[in-house]
Amino acid sequence: MDPHRAGSVAMEQSSPAEQQSNAQDQSPARPEDAGGPWAVTESLRLRRFLCYGSESATYSTRERALGPENALALMELVQAGRGQEVVEEVKRLSLEGKTVRPNPALFALAVCTQYSDAPAKQAAFRALQELCKAPGQLFTFIQYKKELKDGLRCGMWGRGLRRAVSDWYNGQDALSLAHTVTRCKHRAGWSHQDLFRLSHMKPANDSIELISKYVTKGWKVVQETYAEKESSEELLKVFAYLEAVEKAKHSTDEQEVVHLIEEHRLEREQILTNHLKSKEVWKALLKEMPVAALMRHLGKMTADKVLVPGSPEVAAVCERIQDDQALTKAKTHPFSILVASENYKRGHGKRGKRKWEPSRDIVHALDSAFCKSLSNVEPTGKRFVVGVDVSASLSSLALGSSVSTIAVAAAMSMVIARSEPEAEVLIFSEGAMVPCVISDDTSLIQVTAQLVQVLSAGTDCALPIEWASENDKTVDVFIIFTSNETQFGSTNPAEVLRTYREKTGVFSKLIVCGMATNGLSVADPDDRGMLDICGFDSRAVDIIRNFVLDVI
Template sequence: MDPASPPEQLSIVHEQVLNSSGRSVTAAVCLHRFLCYGSETSTYTTKECSLGIENALSLMQFIEGGRGCEVVEEVRHLNLEGHTVRSNPSLFALAVCSQHADCKTRQAAFRTLKELCRTPAQLFTFVQYKKELKEGSGMWGRALRRAVTDWYNSQDGMSLAQAVTKCKHRAGWSHQDLLRLSHMKPASDTVALVCKYITKGWKGVQEAYGDKEKSEDLQKVFAYLEAVEKSKHCTDELELIHLIENYRLEKEQILTNHLKFKEVWKALLKEMPVVALMKHLGKLTADKFLARGSPYVAAVCERIQEETALKKAKTHPFNILVASENYKRGHGRRGKLKWEPERDIVEALDCAFGRSLSTVEPTGKRFLVAVDVSSSLSSVAHGSSISTVAIAAAMCMVLTRTEPDTQVVIFSDGAVAPCAKSSDLTLMQVATQFIKTPGGSTDCALPITWASENDKTVDVFIIFTNNQVCGRENPAETLKTYRQKRGVFSKLIVCGMIASGLSIADPEDRGMLDICGFDSRAVDVIRNFVLDVI
């Protein structure tokens, strides 16, 4: 097999299309890139751009070619498999399909809406895209009204009550807007009760249901909404805690003013997912909830490190690193919130990072990770608010612990040097190998040349750099030469961690990817790329 032609694993294949940059590439790859991260190009950037027809040409080609139903199925498949790192491109694609002239395409898009819109925020976003595509006129036809109605009626009353009280409006729309414009007709008594709450408020619910004999399910939803309303006006701390614990109310349903009470936080933390807990550690410390000697510190540390909770959360170690680095910094990115990091919590986060490494599923590929040390790695990465050296070290640890065939090297000024790798090394020890005296120029082709000269067979090259200069050799051409020599379709990922733009990847080559900045989504983009999803 030609090493320059990887096996095609997409359900939509072989078509060619001019993408937004005018380069000829595989249409299926363009479509998957767009659905995954919102751009048809071979560049992922941490900055989310607005979506429009002009940057979704592959999507339009398939739809105009009479293959809209296949596009909808591709949208559905990628979302259900967890390959989309941003939800908006899929919602945009569904909005485009839902108003196409082909009846089957429209029907398929609306049928899929319930599966894709898991939250009210996603439903609101879809409706807003419909508005923008229709330019505000004639969008509320029978099909959209039915689809919105089905979204509300597809949920049981309790789930709907929880959803509408946690997210009331987004993207310029509210539940009240959607119920009015869709001519919503509830399919069950419990959904009808929630709809009454949306349109008439709690007072309307009391008038309609207060003295009415209610079934068990209806009483359950009624009591839940009553608890939400009571929590808004509650002045007694003990009563509020009782409501939170009995009805499992969440932070989004509690007034900000109530979050100053330690016992309220204690009640919220019982049901709070571990990832959300990590995001609130700074505020909890600033508010003295997590003060030295407090019994809450030990309980929180135990939850953070619990392997079962980490596996259930399915959070990547990189997300824990971000939470850890943000906490260690002692202040928020915005505002005046400051805190003195608690030592036990810092240690618990470091432990959680190490334990979470075992939750990453291996790809079975052969990796060469190269870290550019020709310039200082002390800069803050775009999109992450943490240092580039921490990102490079963390990703090296993830790959060496989960992928058995991984080599790590540093390179600078014409030289490449292998790094030590061991399961005993800490993040700080790995990072120390990258903290060299900077000097010389960046040449991203060096690691590929080194692999070739040292008889290394590599499936995926990942290069971390703070520079945007390629050097004397073109990495894309060097990779192509390496492929021919080794007889394998090797891939190249260049992570410009402080770059606002990169142009190293050949846009006509499916096996090359540029990443500008670095965030939690970039981790998933890399995995999708390695596994031939994009």
């Protein structure tokens, strides 16, 4: 890759301030060089925080509580009167789908609304309507404001927040709002009733007024007010929907609940726990259940005999799991399917209380879906070297996904090799470096078999970089998969990477995935081209892509 092209790509993804800084020096440089391409800037730290909740060069599957103390760049920018820039960055990353965790963006908006910068405050409240798609996110935002109120010594329920909350409810279609308030009633210590009351909300129309009365006064008052009242078609639909939810909540008749689910498309969250013990109720829910939720509940439905071998339900599930259009529309990543498949094949829940005999048809459908979803992965166009460390056993579970580390390494190696035009996969340990052959018809089992052939003591993450240097390979991104905290060999991987950059003139990046550890210390904190990942989950997949494409 031409270094000038790499610099151009980085500038396209960076903020205007960073573009000006990077334009001063487009030659390979050490991170400590002022304005160099690898300098960790304030804007980069903000983007890291918004993406995964930490300003450091380490992503952990263990989510930590958010506060001003771990969002220093955010706080500095807002205090410096640059809150509007922060809001624009929150909107950009969120709307482009670059924030793998939603809470940091909500926290950032809450911070912007707690300062006296009026334009930033107004922008943050406007963004709330656009970015908060689910009530749980709105509740979380309100809770962050409450937590910040004491620390920043400022108010909370002012005119701006009351208007923003009212607009959030009034801005929705009435039938969608009825679904919203009955599906997720409370979270983070807040409820819809709290928000309706504290925001002094004035409903925008009769249908939303009905919902407001339902939330604040209850179903009995709604019945007394609207049962005999002449109403519009929309209001009648909202009334009928809420009536269905209430009937399902109080009915003791299994068939009536099934009928309500099918007629009104009620979801699992709107059904009482007692009814969720019914096979017929689950069969009804199954018909409209999103594929992601379906894959999460495969074990439970098999254990509860909802999915019985040879049944129409199993046939329907297998068809939906393998549906090409559904996989493409949902942009389902192969790793997400791998997690569902491994959890199902295990035959028991996390704590082992629920057990089942995996259906061969469902297992085959999941394997097929994994292979089909490989074609959904968009290439980055970068040149990769993937190194899989086999110096220790890869049989432990990856933190964050309950999948074996060898399955993670095999699946991700396969994803990168199949989606990127230029990618090489290496199996390495101390004193050994073996290529892993992955073609278009190589199966996951075959890739896994290659990873267990070489075992030796000693981990040295610099080996794949040294191999690339010795063999004159031009590499944009090195990704290392290892189980635990690595021990440096004769050289530090960060130093070896910098030497490689100087030799090739390529702004190469390094990602080290410690799949079974809570702590890594390979990445140089002052080098934006290095990233540590502790554990491995579906979010890590998106973080890797963001990092490769210079988003973070």
